[in-house]
Amino acid sequence: MTINLFDDASWMSLRPLTFTRPVADLRIGILTIAEKWAKHLKADFGFHTQDYLSIKYAPKPDANLFINGSVCPDEALLNAVVNLKAGEVLCKKDVIVAYIADRHDSETVKSLKQIEYAGDFIHIVYPEHIFGHNPAEIRKDFKLLTEGRSSAKLSGTNQLLGDDIFLEEGAKAECSVFNTTYGPIYIGKNAEVWEGSLIRGSFALCDNSSIKMGAKIYSGTTIGPNSRAGGEINNAVIWGNSAKGHEGYLGNSVMGEWCNIGADTNNSNLKNNYAEVKLYDYESRKMRNTNLQFCGLIMADHAKSGINTMFNTGTVVGVSANVFGGGLPPNHISDFSWGGGNSFEAYKLDKMLETTEKVFARKNLPLGEVDKNIIAKIFELTESYRRF
Numbered sequence: 095m096t097i098n099l100f101d102d103a104s105w106m107s108l109r110p111l112t113f114t115r116p117v118a119d120l121r122i123g124i125l126t127i128a129e130k131w132a133k134h135l136k137a138d139f140g141f142h143t144q145d146y147l148s149i150k151y152a153p154k155p156d157a158n159l160f161i162n163g164s165v166c167p168d169e170a171l172l173n174a175v176v177n178l179k180a181g182e183v184l185c186k187k188d189v190i191v192a193y194i195a196d197r198h199d200s201e202t203v204k205s206l207k208q209i210e211y212a213g214d215f216i217h218i219v220y221p222e223h224i225f226g227h228n229p230a231e232i233r234k235d236f237k238l239l240t241e242g243r244s245s246a247k248l249s250g251t252n253q254l255l256g257d258d259i260f261l262e263e264g265a266k267a268e269c270s271v272f273n274t275t276y277g278p279i280y281i282g283k284n285a286e287v288w289e290g291s292l293i294r295g296s297f298a299l300c301d302n303s304s305i306k307m308g309a310k311i312y313s314g315t316t317i318g319p320n321s322r323a324g325g326e327i328n329n330a331v332i333w334g335n336s337a338k339g340h341e342g343y344l345g346n347s348v349m350g351e352w353c354n355i356g357a358d359t360n361n362s363n364l365k366n367n368y369a370e371v372k373l374y375d376y377e378s379r380k381m382r383n384t385n386l387q388f389c390g391l392i393m394a395d396h397a398k399s400g401i402n403t404m405f406n407t408g409t410v411v412g413v414s415a416n417v418f419g420g421g422l423p424p425n426h427i428s429d430f431s432w433g434g435g436n437s438f439e440a441y442k443l444d445k446m447l448e449t450t451e452k453v454f455a456r457k458n459l460p461l462g463e464v465d466k467n468i469i470a471k472i473f474e475l476t477e478s479y480r481r482f
Contacts, residue, residue: 095135095136095137095138095159096137096138096139096140096154096156096157096159097131097132097135097137097138097139097140097154097157097159097160097161098139098140098141098142098153098154098157098159098160098161098198099116099117099118099127099128099131099139099140099141099142099160099161099162099163100141100142100143100160100161100162100163100198101116101117101118101141101142101143101144101163101164102117102162102163102164102189102190104117104164104217104218104219105117105143105144105164106376106377107219107220107375107376107377108120108164108218108219108220108221109376109377110376110392110394110410110411110412110413110429110476111221111224111348111350111392111394111395113394113395113412113413113429113472113475113476114147114350114351114394114395114396114413114468114472115143115147115151115395116128116141116142116143116144116147116151116163117143117163117164117218118131118139118141118161118163118164119141119151119163120218120224121316121331121333121334122166122218122224122227122228122231122316122331123166123228123230123231123232123233123234123235123298123316124231124232124235124236124239124280124282124298124300124316125235125238125239127163127164127165127166127218128141128163130166130167130234130235130238131161131167133238133239134167134172134238135172135175135176137159138154139154139157140152140153140154140157141153141163142160142198143163146467146468146471147468149464149467149468150464150465150468153198158180158194158195158196159175159178159192159193159194160192160193160194160195160198161175161191161192162189162190162191162192164217164218164219165189165191165192165215165216165217165218166215166216166217166218166227166231166234167215168215168216168234170213171191171211171213171215174191174209174211174213175191175192178192178193178194178209179194180194180195181194181195181206181207182194182206182207182208182209183195183203183206183207183208183209184209184211185208185209185210185211186210186211186215189217190203191211191215193206216230216231220373220382220384221348221373221392221410222346222373222384222386222389222392224331224348225314225329225330225331225346225347225348226386228296228314228315228316228329228331229277229296229313229314229329232277232278232280232295232296232297232298232314232316233277233278233296235280235298236258236260236278236280236296236298239260239280240260240280243260245259245260245261246261246262246263246264246265247261248261248267248272249266249267249268251268251269252267252268252269252270252271252272253270253271253272254272254274255271255272255273255274255275256273256274256275256295257274258274258277258278258279258295259272259274259278259279259280259281259295260278260279260280260281261281262281262282262283262284262285262301263283263284264283264284264285265281265282265283265284265285265286266285266286266287267281267286267287267291268287268288268289269289269290270287270288270289270290270291270292270293271291271292271293272293272295273293273294273295274295275295276294276295276296276313277294277295277296277297277313277314278295278296278297279293279295279296279297279298280297280298280299281299282298282299282300282301282302282303282318282319283301283302284301284302285299285300285301285302285303285304285318286303286304286305287299287304287305288304288305288306288307288309289307289308290307290308290309291305291306291307291308291309291310291311292309292310292311293305293309293311294311294312294313295313296313296314296315297311297313297314297315297316298315298316298317298318299317299318300316300317300318300319300320300321300334301318301319301320302318302319302320303317303318303319303320303321303322303323304321304322304323305317305322305323305324306322306323306324306339306340307324308324309323309324309325309326309327310325310326310327311323311327311328312326312327312328312329312345313328313329314328314329314330315327315328315329315330315331315332316330316331316332317332318332318333318334319334319335320334320335320457321333321334321335321336321337322337322338322339323337323338323339324338324339324340324341325338325340325341325342325343325344326341326342326343326344326345327343327344327345328343328344328345328346328363329345329346329347329388330344330345330346330347330348330349330390331347331348331349332344332349332353333348333349333350333351333353333395334351334352335351335352335457336349336350336351336352336353336354337353337354337355338354338355338359339355339357340355340356340357340358340359341357341358342355342357342358342359342360343360343361344359344360344361344390344391345361345363345388345390346363346386346388346389346390347361347363347390347391347392347393348391348392348393349391349393350393350394350395350396350397350413351395351396352395352396352450352453352454353393353395353396353397353398354398354399354453355393355398355399355403356398356399356400356401356402356403356418357401357402358401358402359399359400359401359402359403359404359405360403360404360405361390361391361404361405361406361407361409362390362404362405362406362407363388363389363390363407364387364388364407365387365407368387369387370383370384370385370386370387371383371384371386371387371388371389371407371408372384372408372425373389373392373408373410373425374410374425374426376479379479381425384408389407389408390405390407390408390409391405391409391411392409392410392411393411394411394412394413394414394415394429395413395414396413396414396446396450396453396469397411397412397413397414397415397416397417397427398415398416398417399411399416399417399418400417400418400419400434401418402420403417403418403419403423403434404421404422404423405422405423406422406423406425408425409423409424409425409426409427410425410426410427411427412426412427412428412429412430412431412476412479413429413430413469413472413476414429414430414441414446414450414469414472414473415427415428415429415430415431415432415441416431416432416433416441417431417433417434418433418434419433419434419435419437420434420435421434421435421436422435423435423436423438424436428476428479428480428481429472429473429476429479429480430443430446430472430473430476430480431480431482438482439482440480440482443469443470443473446469446473447461447466447469450469
């Protein structure tokens with residue numbers, strides 16, 4: 095089977111996280127949304143996304159099953175999708191979940207027979223939905239990845255509460271405490287938990303990632319792949335090739351790919367007056383109420399912070415922003431910004447690409463023309479948000 099995952103309006107409301115990817119490439123739980131569907135359906139997959147992203151995230155030309163990339167699968171929803179017939183579209187009110195047709199366009203969808211889905215499902219619409227639904231998605235992905243398989247052995251130097259832990263081949267952990275009584279713990283291939291770490295499930299450490307000595311990790315946290323983390327982390331999702339390697343607090347947050355947080359960087363996830371947290375919305379260009387009391391940092395790809403940076407409750411950091419210096423920066427730090435406090439200037443594209451090439455080189459990867467062109471396009475798309 096071959097499927098294509100399409101962006102709906104969520105691509106707009108999930109910015110700045112989606113400037114660099116289709117919605118289905120968001121990681122929540124252990125896997126990306128695309129990987130979840132593909133593994134369940136034993137399918138190859140492609141994407142229908144924004145034109146400038148399509149060179150990297152291309153559609154599969156032979157696919158006739160189209161699935162909404164912002165919808166996370168579960169058993170009941172999978173059954174409904176599998177039972178779809180040609181010419182049918184599965185909907186939940188105004189959300190198109192999936193359909194079978196010869197092509198992907200709005201006119202085709204309008205011509206299909208509507209099948210109303212009666213159940214509920216996880217629909218990722220706003221950035222805070224990623225950390226909010228992460229505990230449930232870790233549990234679902236844990237079952238999907240480990241059912242019927244045997245874990246690698248956990249070293250006897252560790253202390254284990256409960257038995258809901260799974261180590262992939264090459265995973266290592268020594269002299270640490272794992273508490274699975276609140277949720278499962280997954281340690282990916284060649285991932286390592288260093289000595290003295292305290293980890294409470296649900297938790298996922300993805301392939302080739304590491305937890306540094308003495309880390310304190312709370313429920314609902316995902317790290318990696320190819321990432322490193324330390325300090326205190328609570329209900330946060332850190333994507334691939336990123337680093338929060340030092341002391342400091344990260345809570346109720348999403349940290350994108352190729353990001354780095356300097357030593358003793360902290361974020362607030364609760365306002366002093368306990369009021370509901372607002373986040374910057376790219377579509378309205380205003381603050382949007384999340385209706386959440388706990389909401390921390392949303393950091394897009396390639397963003398970085400210097401040592402001792404303080405992020406206020408509900409801060410959105412755009413693509414390739416570089417934040418440093420004293421004081422609290424604003425709640426929205428626009429894409430390709432350079433500075434700290436209330437003093438920012440544009441992060442010039444050539445300088446940003448020069449730094450990014452060095453970051454990729456540390457992982458023994460080249461920064462190819464496709465990625466350069468995507469970054470250049472995002473620089474252009476976000477120009478009007480930089481008001482210096």
